Amino acid sequence: MRIELTSVYVDDQDKAEKFYTEVLGFKKKNEVPMGDGARWLTMVSPEVPDGPELLLEPSGHPAVAPYRDALVNDGIPLAQFAVDDVNAEVERLRELGVRITQEPMEIAGVTFAVFDDTCGNLIQIIHQA
């Protein structure tokens, strides 16, 4: 068994595609029309082109909004990505207008921060020394 795909719900796939590629720097890997204007839309890290994919899934199901709102209210991230330098990444994202909800914090050799992906989720970035 392998983890090849994981997903986050996004409010707007077009906006999400823009944010995840232009701001976060991921690459679009798969795109399949799914009817009703929705797409099977996956992202991959350019650093690991054959690595796990992130599915940007439409958030239309009525259960999604209350679930996400409650998590965001408490500052709980829905996905975590690894970076080489959390502080530099946070500054880069802030320059691009991204809202940081948890400034970089280093505890026991682990640095992490949390930001808003503008599509309904909080995302944690982490670096383990």
Added chain:
Amino acid sequence: MAEEPFKALADPTRRVILDELAERSGQTLFEICSRLVMKHGISMSRQAVSQHMAVLETAGLVESRREGRYKFHDLNTAPLEQITRRWLDPDRQESDE
């Protein structure tokens, strides 16, 4: 003077939460939980931390504010100032029990 600040300060976990908010204001519940676990080895459920936060808020030692979809928590030292004034500066004491 209200009882709540004394009750709130009686609990060691709540004192640690105040320490962490003193170090950095504007924390989400997630950040507070992360700090308790990673810095202090205090692993308790998010619900338990929420309850501690409620006690601190009732005592006026923590204030929460909503910004858009997020909720941030700040330390409020006003009740502590009242406590210290009571004994350190009795002439300025505003209310007696």
